[in-house]
Amino acid sequence: xxxxxxxxxxxxxxxxxxxxxxxxxxxxxxxxxxxxxxxxxxxxxxxxxxxxxxxxxxxxxxxxxxxxxxxxxxxxxxxxxxxxxxxxxxxxxxxxxxxxxxxxxxxxxxxxxxxxxxxxxxxxxxxxxxxxxxxxxxxxxxxxxxxxxxxxxxxxxxxxxxxxxxxxxxxxxxxxxxxxxxxxxxxxxxxxxxxxx
Amino acid sequence: xxxxxxxxxxxxxxxxxxxxxxxxxxxxxxxxxxxxxxxxxxxxxxxxxxxxxxxxxxxxxxxxxxxxxxxxxxxxxxxxxxxxxxxxxxxxxxxxxxxxxxxxxxxxxxxxxxxxxxxxxxxxxxxxxxxxxxxxxxxxxxxx
Numbered sequence: 543x544x545x546x547x548x549x550x551x552x553x554x555x556x557x558x559x560x561x562x563x564x565x566x567x568x569x570x571x572x573x574x575x576x577x578x579x580x581x582x583x584x585x586x587x588x589x590x591x592x593x594x595x596x597x598x599x600x601x602x603x604x605x606x607x608x609x610x611x612x613x614x615x616x617x618x619x620x621x622x623x624x625x626x627x628x629x630x631x632x633x634x635x636x637x638x639x640x641x642x643x644x645x646x647x648x649x650x651x652x653x654x655x656x657x658x659x660x661x662x663x664x665x666x667x668x669x670x671x672x673x674x675x676x677x678x679x680x681x682x683x684x685x686x687x688x689x690x691x692x693x694x695x696x697x698x699x700x701x702x703x704x705x706x707x708x709x710x711x712x713x714x715x716x717x718x719x720x721x722x723x724x725x726x727x728x729x730x731x732x733x734x735x736x737x738x739x
Numbered sequence: 740x741x742x743x744x745x746x747x748x749x750x751x752x753x754x755x756x757x758x759x760x761x762x763x764x765x766x767x768x769x770x771x772x773x774x775x776x777x778x779x780x781x782x783x784x785x786x787x788x789x790x791x792x793x794x795x796x797x798x799x800x801x802x803x804x805x806x807x808x809x810x811x812x813x814x815x816x817x818x819x820x821x822x823x824x825x826x827x828x829x830x831x832x833x834x835x836x837x838x839x840x841x842x843x844x845x846x847x848x849x850x851x852x853x854x855x856x857x858x859x860x861x862x863x864x865x866x867x868x869x870x871x872x873x874x875x876x877x878x879x880x881x882x883x
Contacts, residue, residue: 613822615842
């Protein structure tokens with residue numbers, strides 16, 4: 543009887559040890575989607591005039607941001623954080639894409655976008671489309687963007703300042719509000735890159 | 740000896756007066772000023788920290804030679820993650836505290852730059868305070 547009790551105890555201990563060895567589920571940062579789905583399609587032009595289709599990027603992790611180059615604060619701060627994330631990844635940075643979707647197509651010509659982004663990372667994609675083309679994309683991602691003035695040249699845009707993470711299978715996983723630590727974004731990117739291997 | 744005692748109060752008053760004149764009031768300090776690089780014709784922003792004087796102050800305006808307009812702005816992020824920038828007509832600088840002009844908050848905005856701001860460039864920025872008057876600082880263009 544004594545031996546039986548000891549064996550039960552040992553089996554229980556073994557089960558506890560085995561369960562603790564199992565990998566804990568990844569804790570996503572930002573605002574993860576509870577029921578992740580395929581990311582809404584994006585068909586826009588890059589700064590070279592080539593068509594950019596989000597669905598063509600499967601196999602790579604995609605970070606997306608909706609901003610404008612005349613924005614002097616939140617947008618360049620976000621782009622600088624993306625550059626930091628890319629820098630930390632070293633060679634793995636070739637497996638991710640950062641797409642900056644302009645919500646200001648009147649002023650952000652492809653040339654303006656190109657000059658703005660190349661200062662940070664030559665591989666960042668500036669994505670451009672007409673206001674009409676952008677409407678559907680913004681709605682699909684829940685992105686708000688409105689000018690604060692009727693003046694055609696001097697206006698600011700109040701806009702959603704979130705970074706969206708699409709994994710290598712094209713699934714929209716999570717999004718990050720402004721102020722999220724870049725280390726947290728990096729942790730998620732590293733996770734999806736590892737998951738892909 | 741009698742002369743010395745008689746004049747002692749005058750002497751002490753003089754010393755106290757001179758000491759008061761020699762010790763200047765604690766002035767505000769503006770440190771760690773930097774600005775983002777940007778193309779000619781684009782916009783940029785400057786950030787810094789104000790270590791205020793004990794009595795505090797109010798920032799009323801900013802001016803520079805590098806852009807068509809130089810304005811004080813504040814970014815706020817609402818609960819839905821929308822970023823909104825609004826021009827500020829005055830910014831209270833509480834006494835004895837450090838007020839930070841930082842990304843995602845208060846900043847000085849340069850609208851329509853006359854020339855590109857390149858990393859390493861240094862330019863002058865004048866901040867106009869209610870009490871301290873005009874304070875001109877050097878701002879270095881840096882990659883954040």
